[in-house]
Ligand SMILES: Nc1ncnc2c1ncn2[C@@H]1O[C@H](COP(=O)(O)OP(=O)(O)OP(=O)(O)O)[C@@H](O)[C@H]1O
């Protein structure tokens with residue numbers, strides 16, 4: 093009993109430890125003083141006002157949303173194709189290829205970042221929208237593949253055979269049968285891809301240019317160069333955007349599951 | 354709706370066949386067949402899982418593929434469906450070469466063991482799916498769907514989702530979906546395999562009735578011999594990637610051509626022995642020192658006689674006058690079971706193997722452990738080559 097209680101207390105501590113940085117940032121964003129000192133003094137909305145009136149902050153928010161949306165579309169399309177390809181074929185070295193697709197989850201981000209940096213330098217992609225999308229797709233793709241592969245495993249391959257005998261070609265079968273059945277995985281994968289891109293910092297720091305900065309890059313630059321508490325407000329906004337998207341993902345998958353099962 | 358007309362003209366088709374140096378007789382057999390397989394082979398690596406199969410299925414026929422697990426039934430069916438491509442051989446459906454035709458262009462219907470209904474569509478939407486592919490108007494679809502559901506006696510279930518139906522109901526919907534567009538060929542791979550015995554028997558009758566109603570060519574895969582016997586016009590018995598024999602259920606039961614077929618269908622008593630004499634359409638074998646006669650002649654070293662249990666009578670030792678045209682053999686009764694409509698006795702043959710006897714009356718039954726004489730008409734025995742197949746029976 094006491095052991096159980098100790099475990100419970102430990103769990104609460106861990107949750108606090110995980111949440112604390114996030115929880116600290118919220119009161120900071122309402123600080124009326126122009127500093128990062130904790131605890132904050134007074135209450136004001138000036139940092140939020142700052143954010144929404146400063147065109148450079150708004151521009152980076154716009155860039156972030158743009159990059160995240162395009163990355164989501166690209167990674168989802170590629171991820172679905174890769175997952176289906178991997179589920180269809182059987183060959184030696186398949187496990188190798190599968191783990192290759194998942195390397196971005198294992199290889200340290202900084203390694204990928206340096207690799208991409210030299211490649212992008214060569215192909216003039218640094219500081220461009222395609223550059224950001226390409227870089228973010230590298231890290232978002234595995235999440236789509238994992239989610240789509242998981243839902244593909246629940247689809248009976250006989251359904252595709254049945255669809256064929258009923259007169260449907262491969263494309264028709266994909267759009268009428270397979271895609272609706274893997275939709276929960278596709279939705280989850282797409283939203284994960286969006287959030288991953290929206291939060292991505294390591295690769296973005298290498299790809300960024302003064303003209304094109306995503307929100308996390310701008311926050312980072314701002315924190316290292318000035319001590320403007322506007323970043324606290326921005327962080328809160330970014331955090332809520334991510335949480336909102338993740339909740340949507342949860343909701344979408346759950347609702348879909350009820351319909352399709 | 355008429356089945357879609359062939360994309361190949363007959364003339365073109367005949368030309369192709371002539372180029373293969375087939376004679377006109379063979380070409381006309383292919384053209385007249387519902388489904389024709391000529392030397393069809395499927396190899397995985399070096400192993401031929403379907404080995405040079407020849408089979409002509411008549412239009413409108415109910416053909417069953419029967420055989421033990423792994424004998425190549427599903428592979429053959431999948432080649433007809435277009436899911437598996439043949440390594441060698443000619444495959445024609447209603448005279449049309451289909452080797453290069455993908456599954457969705459073959460205009461066949463298929464029913465799977467696990468139903469394979471689309472879980473995100475209602476029953477009516479499932480049945481509408483093949484009609485949508487054929488660009489049939491919604492109004493026409495409505496009557497066709499209603500008709501198909503009526504045919505499988507599922508009229509009120511159009512709005513249900515597949516998960517809201519029992520297994521038997523799902524399979525009936527699958528049948529309706531596979532038949533609603535009136536394909537000329539319906540393929541079924543163990544469609545009743547997942548259902549319990551009562552339901553299976555009832556659905557067998559339904560499938561038979563539907564076959565009479567639609568008149569399409571049905572190809573049915575099963576490893577249940579009773580199902581095969583009760584459903585089929587003809588049965589192809591598969592063994593090891595080959596077809597051992599094709600024939601009507603009565604043919605296969607009464608006149609098996611191989612020991613495998615005889616043993617696979619129904620119960621039997623098999624006597625192995627060596628030839629004593631042969632001539633005038635009759636052969637005499639030495640069965641553990643007894644001279645046993647059987648109609649027919651075969652030129653083979655090791656021979657066997659197969660007798661069906663209902664053709665054998667048990668009587669007391671020494672009582673039977675050995676009349677001409679009657680064989681007798683002393684046996685020991687091992688077991689006797691009452692089955693309701695008849696009795697079934699297991700007997701030990703002189704060589705130690707087991708035989709089966711069926712008696713309509715209790716008078717034909719002997720106590721386990723007692724010695725008896727087994728007697729049967731010479732004409733009831735079937736002379737076969739002894740291939741040494743162990744008794745296989747999968748039900
Ligand atoms: N894709 C494949 N690769 C290799 N071997 C295969 C493949 N598909 C089938 N086989 C082999 O071919 C043989 C015949 O298989 P098939 O499925 O046709 O048997 P079946 O008669 O339908 O048996 P069952 O009654 O168990 O369904 C089996 O030995 C099987 O292992």
Ligand SMILES: [Mg+2]
Nearest residue numbers: 426427428542
């Ligand atoms: Mg099979």
